[in-house]
Amino acid sequence: AQRVTQPEKLLSVFKGAPVELKCNYSYSGSPELFWYVQYSRQRLQLLLRHISRESIKGFTADLNKGETSFHLKKPFAQEEDSAMYYCALNPTGGFKTIFGAGTRLFVKA
Amino acid sequence: DTEVTQTPKHLVMGMTNKKSLKCEQHMGHRAMYWYKQKAKKPPELMFVYSYEKLSINESVPSRFSPECPNSSLLNLHLHALQPEDSALYLCASSQGVRAAIYFGEGSWLTVV
Numbered sequence: 559a560q561r562v563t564q565p566e567k568l569l570s571v572f573k574g575a576p577v578e579l580k581c582n583y584s585y586s587g588s589p590e591l592f593w594y595v596q597y598s599r600q601r602l603q604l605l606l607r608h609i610s611r612e613s614i615k616g617f618t619a620d621l622n623k624g625e626t627s628f629h630l631k632k633p634f635a636q637e638e639d640s641a642m643y644y645c646a647l648n649p650t651g652g653f654k655t656i657f658g659a660g661t662r663l664f665v666k667a
Numbered sequence: 668d669t670e671v672t673q674t675p676k677h678l679v680m681g682m683t684n685k686k687s688l689k690c691e692q693h694m695g696h697r698a699m700y701w702y703k704q705k706a707k708k709p710p711e712l713m714f715v716y717s718y719e720k721l722s723i724n725e726s727v728p729s730r731f732s733p734e735c736p737n738s739s740l741l742n743l744h745l746h747a748l749q750p751e752d753s754a755l756y757l758c759a760s761s762q763g764v765r766a767a768i769y770f771g772e773g774s775w776l777t778v779v
Contacts, residue, residue: 590765602710602757602770644709648765653698653723655768657709 560585562647564658571635572666579630579661581619581645590648591628592655593619597641605630605643615639635665671771673758679777682748688774690741690758698722699741700768701733702757710757710770716741717763748778 561584571577583589593605606614608621608628619630628645645658671692680686692699698717702710715723716735724733730752732744741758758771 592767594768601772602704604767604769607767642707651764653700653715653717653761653764654712654725660707660709662707 560647560649560656562645562656562658564643564645564661566661567659568662568664570664570666573637574634577632577635577639577663577665579643579645579663581628581630581658583626583628583645583647585626585647585649587650589621589623589628590650591619591621592646592648593617593628593630594644594646594657595641596644602644635663637665637667639663640665671758671760671769673756673771673774675774676772677775677777679779680745680748681779682750684748685744685746687745688743688756688758688776690743690771691739692758692760692769693739694760694769695738696760696762696769697738698761698763698766699735700757700759700761701731701741701743702759702770704755704757704773714743745776748776750778753777 563582591608595605596602617632642660644660647656674689701713704710713727714733719735730747734742755773757773759768761768
């Protein structure tokens with residue numbers, strides 16, 4: 559079955575601390591993976607995708623096919639990073655994106 | 668224009684009313700979506716249009732009726748809704764399959 563698991567509902571870190579939001583997926587094909595972010599009172603928006611291998615707002619995510627993971631990392635968290643983060647999987651040939659349950663990140667001053 | 672715009676932002680309707688949600692994108696995307704999002708939950712797919720044709724209907728009750736008048740517009744017609752249909756309704760678009768999805772700000776719907 560195709561599934562995305564984000565094991566942490568809430569992650570709380572101090573400003574300046576490293577942060578890692580975990581994402582594991584279950585998919586037998588070649589995955590297309592994304593991180594989406596929803597800041598308070600803002601639209602759900604794309605943060606990054608694995609194929610671009612870029613860093614956005616200091617965040618990076620590496621696809622590990624052996625561990626079927628796509629964890630989101632940032633070395634130094636900022637207060638403005640506080641938001642809901644969703645990991646998402648696009649299966650081959652389909653429009654149906656599978657979202658994880660989401661992790662709320664809270665960065666404390 | 669790199670946004671998906673939705674109207675209205677807020678809608679309160681009675682269970683016997685008929686109303687519509689509207690969505691517009693000018694990014695040249697050929698796929699458009701309706702999602703439903705409850706508080707603190709991920710978005711749930713309702714419908715997908717590809718090249719103005721209905722591609723996916725996720726077994727949505729018939730009281731929700733989508734319409735795609737052209738490649739830039741997407742409507743969601745609402746009739747005889749139930750209080751449990753109260754949610755944030757998100758419109759989105761993408762270039763195609765497996766592409767990133769661009770969301771609108773959503774329409775907050777309250778059914779009384």
